[in-house]
Amino acid sequence: MSSTEHTSLAPVEDDARLPVADPGLGEHVERYTDTDPAAARRAYRQVVTMFGLVPLLAIAFVVVYFAVPQDLWVPLLGTHWPLNNLLLGLTGGLAVLLVGLGAVHWARQLMSDHEMVEERHPATSDAATRAAFAEKVNAGVVDAGVSRRGMLLGSFGGALGILAVPALVTLADMGPWPTAAVRRETIEKTLWTEGEVVVNDVNAKPLRPEDLEIGQLVNAEPASLFDLNGHDYLTEKAKSALIVVRMDPNRIQIPESRRDWQVGGILAYSKICTHVGCPITLWEQQTHHVLCPCHQSTFDLGNSGVVVFGPAARSLPQLPLRVNAEGYLVAQSDFTVPVGPSFFERDSRNDYQEGDQ
Template sequence: MSVRDTRTSAGTTRSDDERFPVDNPGVEHEPPRWTDADPDAGRSAYTFVVGCFALVPVLAIAFVVIYFAVPQDVFIDVGSNHYMAQHLLLGLTLGLAILLIGVGAVQWARLLMDDTERTEERHTAASSAETRTAAIDIVYQGLQETNLGRRKLIGRSLLGALGVLVAPAAVLLADLGPWPTARVRAETIERTIWGEGVRLVNDVTYEPILAADLEIGQLVNAEPENLQEFHGHHLQVERAKAAIIVVRMDPNSITIPESRSSWHVNGILSYSKICTHVGCPISLWEQQTHHLLCPCHQSTFDLGNSGVVVFGPAARSLPQLPISTDAEGYLIATSDFTVPVGPSYFERDSRNDYEDGDA
C-alpha cells in the first residue's frame, strides 16, 4: 500500500495510512527553564547539587565513627519506643547519605542538564544498524548535555560521594558474623544455657514442670528457667538454641541405650525442639509410634530410640538433653546438650551423634 505524506508549515506530518489516523501535533512551545533564564538561579542550583554530593562523605565517615564509638548497650527512648542508639544513628547517617545522592542527581537532571524537548517516530522492534548507530550517537550527545565539561565539580563530587559509600558497605559486610573458628563455635552456636540443676519450665507460663504431672503420651514445649535472665537480642538467641520438647512414654515401649540410662525419668525424655535439617521448630507428635515429625520437610525422629532419624532429609539424630528431678520432684537438666543443637553445617564434627545401635 502506498503512503502519501504531506507536511504542514509547522513541520507536522499527515498521512492517509490507516496506522496514523491523527496528525502529528508536534512539540508545543515551552518557556525557558528558570535556571536557564536566570544565571544566578543556575549557579544556586549548581551549588545545591554539589553541596548534596559533598555532604555524603561526611555522613559516611560519621557512619563508621558511630559504628565503632557508640556502645551497643546505649538506648534512646522516643515516646513509648525503645531504640538501640547505634542502630538508630547508623540508619540516619547511611539513609541521609543515600537520600542526598538521589536528591542531588534528580535536581541535576531537572535544573542543569539540557532541557530541550524532542519527538521521534515509532519504529519496529528490530532496529537497523543505522538506528543502533544513531542510538550510540544519542548516548554521546546525552553525555555532552550533562554539561560536565563546564561543571566538572558535579561529576567529581558525585564520584566521590559514590566512592566513599564503600566504607559503610565494607563495615557492614565485615560484621555479618564472626569467623566460625573452633573457639567461636564452642562459645556460641555449640552451647546453650542449659546446665546442671537448671529447671525445665513451660515455654508459655514459665511454670516448672513436675514429673508426676506428666501423663504417658503427653508432649510439653519447654525452655530453661534461667532464660528469664536474658533480654532483647540475647533473649532471642538463647531461646532459639535452648528450646526443647518433653515427652513421657511407657518405659517398656522404648529403647534406652546403656550410655543414656540416666538421661530419663521413668520414661520422661527431653529433646531439642530444633530440627537437625534446616532448623525448623518441631512438635508434631505421634503418640503411638513415638515419632516426632518436622512440618517443613517431613524429617521424622524416633524419640523412643534416642531421637534417631527414621525418615526425611535430616542427617543427624535429634539431640537429647540429659534430665533428672530435684528434691521437689521438678524436672531439671543434669548438663548441657552433649552435641550441638540445630541444623548441621560443614564444619561440625558430628561423630558424637547417636546412631541406631550405639551402646
C-alpha cells in the same frame, strides 16, 4: 430496510481518523538558569552542596554503626525506637536521597536544554549510526557542563563511590566468621549446664518426676532463660527448647551408654528438628514417635531419638537428666552434640545411630 438492501463500510479517510493535526515541536521556553548567570551559579552550588554532604553522611553512618549501642532505645511517636537503627536509616537514607536529588537538579537546571524531534528508525544500527552516537555522547558530555564546571563530575563520582563504604560496613551484620571456637561458644552451646533446673515453658514451674504421667509430653526450658530479655532471651530460647516425655521403661530401648540419662522413663530431647530447625511437638503416645510439622521428619523417642522417616539425617539430641536434692528434674550437662539443623562445619561422629551403645 428490505432483505435485498445492505450496508457497506466506507473507508475512513485519514483526515477523519486522525482529526488532530501533528502539532510539531512547540515553542521553546528558556530556563531561568540559561538566561540568568546568577541563577546558574546558584544551581551549580546547590548540586555540589548536595553531593558534598553525601561523604559526611556516609562517615556519620559508619560512626553510628560502631559508636551507638544496639540496645539503646528512645521514645518516639508513642513507642520505643532502637536509636542505632534510627540513626543508620537517617544517615544512609539521606545520603542516597541527596545523590538522587543532586543528579535530578543537575539534569534539570544545568545540562543542555535543547529540544529536538527524531524520526523512528530500525532497531539495528549500522557503523555510521554508531559513530554518530559516539559523537552525540561526546556532545552530551560537553552539554553537561563538566568541562566548564569541573567539580560536578568529581563530586558526583565521590558521592557515589563513598556510598560503597556503608554497604561494606553493614556486611559485618552477617555475623562472625564461623570458626570452630566461635561455633563452640555460639550455635553449639546452650544454657543447659550441670544442675540447670528443667521448667515448664509456659509458667516457668520446675518439673518433678511425679508431675509427669506415662505418655505425657511437656515443653520445657532451662530456668535461667527467664532471667534474660530481648535478643538474648529469643536466641537462647531457640537453642535450649526441650520436649520432656515420660514412657514406660519396659517398652522403650535405652542404650547402656545412656542408662543414667533418664529418670524412671523420663527423657528430654531437643525440640528443634535436625532438618531445618522447625519446632517439634506432634507426639504419638502409642508409637513413641514425634513428628516435625514442616517436612514430616519422624523421630523415635523410645529409641534415643533416631530418625525413622523424613528428610532429617540426624537423631534428636538428648539431654542427660537427673533429680536434684530438692526433687526437681535438672540437667547433668549441656547437649553432647549441637542442636538444631545440620551445617557443613559440624562434626557428626558423636551423633547417636541405631544400635549404638
